[in-house]
Amino acid sequence: MPLTHISIRAGKPEAYRQAIFDSLNRAMHETFDVPADNQFMVLSEHAKSNFRYAPSYLNIRRTEDIIIIQITANDTRTPDQKKAFFALIAELLHRNVGVRKEDVFINLVEVNKENWSLGNGLAQYA
Numbered sequence: 001m002p003l004t005h006i007s008i009r010a011g012k013p014e015a016y017r018q019a020i021f022d023s024l025n026r027a028m029h030e031t032f033d034v035p036a037d038n039q040f041m042v043l044s045e046h047a048k049s050n051f052r053y054a055p056s057y058l059n060i061r062r063t064e065d066i067i068i069i070q071i072t073a074n075d076t077r078t079p080d081q082k083k084a085f086f087a088l089i090a091e092l093l094h095r096n097v098g099v100r101k102e103d104v105f106i107n108l109v110e111v112n113k114e115n116w117s118l119g120n121g122l123a124q125y126a
Contacts, residue, residue, distance in 0.1 A: 001116060001125075002028055002073040003040045009064055010045035016097060017043055020067065023092035031085040032077060053105070066103040067093060074125070075110035082108060 004024055008017075021041055028034040048064070055062050069089070077085070085108075090101040114126035 001038060001040070001118065002032065002034060002071050004042070004072075005070045006041065006043040007051070007068040008043065008045055009051055009066075010047050012045070019097045020093065023096045024069070024089060027085055027088040027092055031081055031088055032073065060102050062103055062105075063100065065099055066105055067097075067099055068105045068107075070107045070109060072109045072111060074113045074116075076113070077110075 006020060006024070008020075020043065021039070024041065025034075025036065025039055028038075029036050053062055053066050053068070086106055089106060090104040093099045093104050094101050114123055116123065116125055118124050
């Protein structure tokens with residue numbers, strides 16, 4: 001049950017934002033075995049003055065089209081699943097959104113399953 005926060009520079013059209021959602025959902029479904037209807041995603045747009053990134057950290061040349069993605073998920077995936085997940089996200093965003101792979105920044109935050117309440121004040125996975 002991943003929770004995804006996506007940050008981009010302001011001004012992109014609705015179709016662009018929807019393609020990001022669709023690409024992330026597909027990658028989660030195909031590599032993390034997340035059900036297709038399990039979509040909990042938030043996209044925030046930021047003015048240039050409120051959006052910073054390192055344009056060359058680790059010798060990766062980033063542009064203002066960088067997409068910063070933070071995904072909180074259960075700590076149940078293998079390193080190989082994570083590698084496949086990151087690669088598929090970058091590929092789908094490149095193909096479907098037109099974003100350079102160098103501009104796809106992903107942070108995966110893993111938590112114990114009992115750290116979720118999906119409604120009704122219950123810990124459904126505990």
